[in-house]
Amino acid sequence: MIEFKDVHKWFGDLNVLKGINLKVAQAEVMVVCGPSGSGKSTLIRCINRLESIQKGEIVVDAMKVHDPKTNMTKLRAEIGFVFQQFNLYPHMTALQNVTLAPMKVRKIARKEAENMGRYSLEKVGLGDKLHQYPAQLSGGQQQRVAIARGLCMRPKIMLFDEPTSALDPEMINEVLEVMRNLAREGMTMIVVTHEMGFAREVSHRVAFMDFGELIEIAPPDEFFSHPKSERTKLFLSKILTH
């Protein structure tokens, strides 16, 4: 479904991705973790070409992401992206937020788009907040609207870039719960997160990144109980003490 082939990226002189090779299968849930600045956000931002790459190739659903001939609208319509800072449109209600892209990109009639929007928002538990503006919602609710906005495009893949990092602790669970349900339904997901509980419970594989390299990828049981690399052990010892 998603394949990285020897992907390199530089920001100026800074080598942020150093030869990434990675395959994610359909319906697989993969968690990417690592210290900040390790390149994990950049990694998933490359998948829908929010970032360019300088070397290598990324293929999503048989489409070459960084090929100029690729129809980016079609590609991006297949990939839902959830940001750390939600990035909801503040001048639109929840329903307008989720129906904008289906109407403009998929050219779906307003009535049908609103039905889909209502369905998506109900799915994230916000069926009663259709006409609220983002500022009238809590952080957790805003992030769930953002997830619904992605789902409303009926994507094949959902990417999450630290979806709970900007949330107050008591709101993290409601967002993770939505993500758990998605995983159960067989959505292909890559999740950049520090929520190791989520990784252990939901993911099929956990990847550890450091200094732009994929150090270790393993199923969660193995990853947490028998990490192979010293760097992974060090990272886990820091993050799992509390």
Next chain:
Amino acid sequence: MWGFYIEQLMHSLPFFLKGLWMTIAVSGISLVVGTLLGFLWGIIRSSQNRILKALVGAWVDIIRGTPFLVQVFIIFFILPEFGIQLEAFPAAVIALTNLAACFICEIVVAGIQAVPWGQREAAISTGLNWYQQLRNVIMPQAMRVILPPLVGQYVLLIKDSSVVSAIGVVDVTRVGWLTVQRVPQGLLVFGLVALLYFIICYPLIQLSNSLEKRMSSGYSRGKV
């Protein structure tokens, strides 16, 4: 003594109203066309097209860095040397339109820049194309930043329109010049001129102030 002059001034009132109409015509046309052009240029300056961006940027800098009076003279006196003959009225409208477009361009650029980058990324990642991003996501938010200074700029431009009296456009300022030769009471004559400008500008000042208040509280701009 004053009564006599006031009476004379009253006789000239229709003349003043004609001048007022001319001021409104020159500024009105220039503001409408200048606003359209200014938005277009501002959007171009905020785009990814390097060549167009640089061209618009250079033009805006040239216009902002030279006196309006000189620009009016260039259009009216110097263009004819190159075979482009213009009446005073179209020359005035062209000069003021261009000036308006340049200042409005800068306001629009600032407005677009004020929209957080994450908004554009969210729009990009759902597959919206450039125009759809601009139309549905960026501009509605940018307008809140643009509107108050835009109306404020209108006030400045209406006042700048008095400069076109120098090439013989009979606007309110020109009417003042002509009248003061017959009614040698400068204070009275130009007091009336000032009053007429103020009558047009004051509602706009009020509008700008109230927009400022409305836009800063306004919607629901939560965490973005």
